[in-house]
Amino acid sequence: MQLRRQPLSAPRPGDTRPAAQRLAVPLLLLLALQGAAASGGPEDSGWLQDAEPSSRLLSQAARAALHFFNFRAASPSALQVLANVLDGRSWVNQKKEYKFDLVFTTEFYSAEEGEKRLGKCSAQVFFRNEKPRPAVNVTCTQLVKKERRQEEDYQLYKLMKQLKSPLNAVSIPDSHGYIAPSLRPIWDLAFLGSSYVMWQKSTPFLHYYMSQISSVKQWKTNDDAIDFDYTVLLHEFSTQEIIPCRIHLVWYPSKPLKVKYHCQERQTPEEASGTEEGSAVALTELSNF
Amino acid sequence: MSLPQTPYNYSLTQPLYDWHPWNMKWILFFGALIGSGICDRETFSGHQVFRINIRNEDEISKLNRLVNSDNLKLDLWKSPSTLGHPADVLVPSFSLQEVKSFLEDHGLEYSVAIEDLQNVLDSEHQQLQRNVRQELSNNCFNYGAYHTLEDIHKEMDSIVKSYPHLVSAVKIGHSFENRLMYVLKFSTGKGRQRPAILLNAGIHAREWISSATAIWTARKIACDYGRDLVITSILEKMDIFLLPVANPDGYVYTHTHNRLWRKTRSVNPRSTCIGADPNRNWDSHFGGVGTSNDPCSDTYHGLHAHSEVEVKSVADFITNHGDFKCLIDLHSYSQLVMYPYGYTTSRVPDADELDMVARNASKAMASLSGTQYQVGSVGSTVYTASGNTIDWAYDNGIKYAFSFELRDTGFYAFALPADQIIPTAQETWLGLKTIMEHVRNNI
Numbered sequence: 001m002q003l004r005r006q007p008l009s010a011p012r013p014g015d016t017r018p019a020a021q022r023l024a025v026p027l028l029l030l031l032a033l034q035g036a037a038a039s040g041g042p043e044d045s046g047w048l049q050d051a052e053p054s055s056r057l058l059s060q061a062a063r064a065a066l067h068f069f070n071f072r073a074a075s076p077s078a079l080q081v082l083a084n085v086l087d088g089r090s091w092v093n094q095k096k097e098y099k100f101d102l103v104f105t106t107e108f109y110s111a112e113e114g115e116k117r118l119g120k121c122s123a124q125v126f127f128r129n130e131k132p133r134p135a136v137n138v139t140c141t142q143l144v145k146k147e148r149r150q151e152e153d154y155q156l157y158k159l160m161k162q163l164k165s166p167l168n169a170v171s172i173p174d175s176h177g178y179i180a181p182s183l184r185p186i187w188d189l190a191f192l193g194s195s196y197v198m199w200q201k202s203t204p205f206l207h208y209y210m211s212q213i214s215s216v217k218q219w220k221t222n223d224d225a226i227d228f229d230y231t232v233l234l235h236e237f238s239t240q241e242i243i244p245c246r247i248h249l250v251w252y253p254s255k256p257l258k259v260k261y262h263c264q265e266r267q268t269p270e271e272a273s274g275t276e277e278g279s280a281v282a283l284t285e286l287s288n289f
Numbered sequence: 290m291s292l293p294q295t296p297y298n299y300s301l302t303q304p305l306y307d308w309h310p311w312n313m314k315w316i317l318f319f320g321a322l323i324g325s326g327i328c329d330r331e332t333f334s335g336h337q338v339f340r341i342n343i344r345n346e347d348e349i350s351k352l353n354r355l356v357n358s359d360n361l362k363l364d365l366w367k368s369p370s371t372l373g374h375p376a377d378v379l380v381p382s383f384s385l386q387e388v389k390s391f392l393e394d395h396g397l398e399y400s401v402a403i404e405d406l407q408n409v410l411d412s413e414h415q416q417l418q419r420n421v422r423q424e425l426s427n428n429c430f431n432y433g434a435y436h437t438l439e440d441i442h443k444e445m446d447s448i449v450k451s452y453p454h455l456v457s458a459v460k461i462g463h464s465f466e467n468r469l470m471y472v473l474k475f476s477t478g479k480g481r482q483r484p485a486i487l488l489n490a491g492i493h494a495r496e497w498i499s500s501a502t503a504i505w506t507a508r509k510i511a512c513d514y515g516r517d518l519v520i521t522s523i524l525e526k527m528d529i530f531l532l533p534v535a536n537p538d539g540y541v542y543t544h545t546h547n548r549l550w551r552k553t554r555s556v557n558p559r560s561t562c563i564g565a566d567p568n569r570n571w572d573s574h575f576g577g578v579g580t581s582n583d584p585c586s587d588t589y590h591g592l593h594a595h596s597e598v599e600v601k602s603v604a605d606f607i608t609n610h611g612d613f614k615c616l617i618d619l620h621s622y623s624q625l626v627m628y629p630y631g632y633t634t635s636r637v638p639d640a641d642e643l644d645m646v647a648r649n650a651s652k653a654m655a656s657l658s659g660t661q662y663q664v665g666s667v668g669s670t671v672y673t674a675s676g677n678t679i680d681w682a683y684d685n686g687i688k689y690a691f692s693f694e695l696r697d698t699g700f701y702a703f704a705l706p707a708d709q710i711i712p713t714a715q716e717t718w719l720g721l722k723t724i725m726e727h728v729r730n731n732i
Contacts, residue, residue, distance in 0.1 A: 056670070081699070109700070175548045176435050177706035209699040211549060233549060235702055238672045240566070240587040242549045266585060 047091040047099060058088035060207045061100035061134075065123035067199035068136040074257040076188040077152035078144055079109035079195070083118055098204045100125040106140065110188060119143040133200040153253040160185050161221045172213040186228075187213065193249040194232050196259045201234075211235045211242065218248075225252040234263070241266055335382030335405060342398040343376055351395050352376055361387060432505045432714070434707050435497050438541050441504055441533055442471055449473065452511040459530065462602030465555040468537035470602045475510050475529040484612050484732055485528040486725055489603065489678065490619040492567050494539025494550045495703045498695050498713055499619040503533035505714035506721065519722050523729045527614070536567055536599055549703060551587050553597045560584035565591030568620075569676040570600045573684050574632035577675030590676055604681070615689035615728045616682040617721060622702050623671065623694035624662045626651050626720060629683040631667035631692075632675035639688055640666065646727050647691060650720035657716040660696065667692060689728045693717065 062082050070079050083105040091099040106119040121140040128135065144152075163182065172187055173179045179187055190213050198208040211233040218229035229248045236243060245263040343349055356365050356378065364379040380388050392399050430436070430444040449456045459472040476483065490503035510529060513520050523529070534540050538554035552564030562585035569580040572594035576582065580590035595601040607613050628643035637643065644664065651662040667674060671694075679690035696705055696713045705713070 054669070056672075171548070173701065173704045173706070175544070175704065177701050177704040177709075179706075209702050211702050212704060235549075239581075240551060242587070 047093050050090045050092065053088055053090040053100075055085060055088075057090060057098075057204055058085045058100065058102060060202070060204060061088070061090070061098075061125040061127075062102050062104040062121075062123065063207050064127075064134050064199060064202035065102065065104075065121065065125050065136050065138045066106065067195045067202065068134075069121065069123075069138045069140060070192060070195040071199055071257060071259075074192065074251065074255065075149055075153050076185070076192045076251075077110070077156050078149045079188065079191060080106040080119060080121075080140070080143070081109050083107045086120075095129055097129055098125075098127040106143075108143065109191065117143055127204050134202060136199070150254050156185050156188065157226065157251075157253045160189065160226050163219070163221075165216075165219045171215075186216075186219075189226065189228060189249070189251060190230055190232055190247070192251070192257060193228065193230075193247045193259050193261075194234065194245070196249075196257065197232075197245050197247060197261045197263065198234065200261075201263070205238055207237050208234045208243075209237065214244065217246075225250050225255075333405075335385075337380050337382075337385060337401050337405065339378045339380055339388065339392075339399050339401060341376045341378060341392065344398075348395075348397060351397060355388065355391055360384075363388070430504075432501075432508065433711050435501055435710070436504075437544055438468065438534060438537050441500065442469065444504055445471055445473055445507065445533070448507055448511055452514075455514055455524075456507075456511055461532075461606040462598065464536070464538045464599050465553055465597070466538045466541075468541070470532070470537070470599065471534070472606075473507050473531045473533075475514070475524060475531070477514075477524050478528060482610075482612060483526070483528045484614045485530055485610060486523075486615040486617070486728065487603075487607065487613055488529065488531045488617050488619070488721065489535055490532060491534040491540055492536050492599075492618065492678065493620060494536050494543045494552070495548060496619075496621040496695075497543070497703070498621045498705045498710065500533045500540065501707075501710045502619060502695060502714040502717050503531060505711065506718060507531050507533065509714075509718055519726050523722075523725050526729050527725075527732075529725070532603065535603065538599075539564070552589065553599055555591075555597060557584035557589075558592070562589075565589045565597050567597050567600050568618075568678055569674065570595065570597045571604065571676045571678055571681035573677070573681040574675040577632050577673075579631065579673035580675050588674075594676065607682070607687070608685070613682075613687050614732050615725065616679060616687050616691075617724060618678045618690075618692045619695060619717070620692060621695040621705065622697055622699065624660065624696060624698050625670055625692075625694040626654075626662050626664050627667045627670055627679075627692045627694070629666060629679050629690055631677040631680050632673060634666070634668040634673070636666065637683060643689070643691075646689070646724055649727070650691075650723040653719040653723045654716040657719060658712055660712075660716055662693075662720070689724065691724060693720065 059082060062085050066080055066082055085102060085104045087103040089101045093099075101122075101124050103120070103122045106121055108117065119141050121138055123136060123138040125137075126135040163186070172183055172190075191210055194208075194210045198210070201208060213230055214233050215231045216229070217231070218227065220227035227248075227250050229246075231244055231246050234243045234245055235241075243263055243265060245261050247259060247261045249260075250258040341352060343352060355361070356363050361384040362381050363384065365376065378388075391397075430440070430447070436444070445458065449458050455475055455477065457474045457476070459474045460469055461472050462470040464470060488503060488506065491497075491500035493499070510520060510524075510531070514524055515521055536553055539550055539552060542550045542554055550564075552566050554564050556563065557565075562583075565584070566580070566586075566588045569588055569590040575594040576590050579588065581588045583589060591597050595604055607616075626647040628640070628647055629637050647664040651664050654660060654662050663670065667677065667679070677692070679692050682690040695717060696709055701709075
């Protein structure tokens, strides 16, 4: 890894920020994470820019940004996944913390066959040592107009309200990869909840996929909101471990997602306690300009 | 590659096989569709085979002129290797009149050996199907579904039985729980040792698509031999060994207990945790970066190199054979075509060539359904992983060592729906053929 020393006053002095150019793109859905920026920011820590950032690292940072985006958008009908990283810079400091500046394309999680619409996002991602989750500032083009997205969420919500309790569903998908069409909304909602967890747990070296819903503890729809308590099996790619996470979420269309989780980390001699608890959303409200 | 009208088109050079039109065995090459719908079928309706007497040099040059004319689309099946032996030419229905005129104008003696090729093929095909149907059980193997170990092994038996002149069963050892390590050998070598290719699948238990692709590929190789020029020419020079389930204990465990199990099922002496990662157990930078020494880890490297009997069986088999040129290891998921090394991000000496071959394979795979497979070395593409299969292969003289990660990119991950098995197998086949053809042309 070749490093170039940069002046400490700003990450990239004098450069035209490609991200700034892209901010001129119309129809922006702007998400800003205000509260998580720590005092004693990047300026203090001696950031060295990586001259040849590995595409793997950039992809992992982009995924973390997308998990956060999906969580904050709280829209199970408009979940996004990473398509390609177009541009990326990375920095590391003496404390071995990582910072990324990225531009990447996305596609719909639930894309129909042949549907190939690409979205575009720019993001800054900051992996700090003290706090488990990366700080993310992400801006994405709107793949779907807000009204249409809300309408589709509402349709999903109505479908879910009609679902008889799927408590006897053994696993979704089953061993043969099959998800019954009627259970598909559950999968999407579970992915939304998992996005919060995967955002929380992502590091430059750990990235996650949702493998399977292994059990549904509770599915309540008698109040307005959907109250969903389930266990999901997350697959961490670099260690290849399967991590069961119990997730409890409450969702109502167009409202922020409320979620709690508890993951069962594999106990190893090196690690401390393997359990983790995320509190319900206390972050700033969704801001829409 | 588009199919010529006969499986072989070697013009006036010595044909691949000693054709004898009245020997019905070669008919098998055309129409052996064994129930599962994998082979393509062409029609030869109205096509005729002419047998032309060649008496002198002059008549040879006349024959050349005839056969080489582009618009007639003739196919020389048997060349007149010595004077006095006739030439057999396949004439498509639209050229019949012109060919007859030419032969008569130039005084060439001929007879029509086969009046309608399609009739011959149809009747032979029916006969063959009858034979095969008698042998197959009532439940035909569904290639578009996932199967138990037992059913996969039964289907392997069936392929051996259906193609006895091409396929044989090779039992290379047993797993920890004493299950068969069952390899299919595809060979036209008639027992002579030939340079070989190993297609290795299912080393990680939960990667079901790997084994499903492998068993489809087994049937495809058997079926397409004699029909597809590429695979036929590969098998002319090399043997192909195919191991659909390299980790049978793990595979069974994913059916009986835990769909997401990865490792073997060996007992660890000082731990309650079971199994080691067979793709970290090879004797190449064993225990290095990207492995764990914790038996409970999914990347536990095992007690020592080749401690897992499943790995040792394959390693010994390759070593004892002594002439493997290519090893392709099938995994899922991520959609990648990768080459060594995994233990480091440094480039192997042959990186340029391997990268080019991998890119060509990826292009071929995308040509079918647009599925994108990224290319690179293991270490620089996924993660460092010491002691993996293709590192060992490369370090032991097998230059053409590749690791595939099949569909998908994380949506279904390991639980890839069954309706994607055949599309995945079909596109993977194009990638495999690209690599194997390059190997054949470069050894």
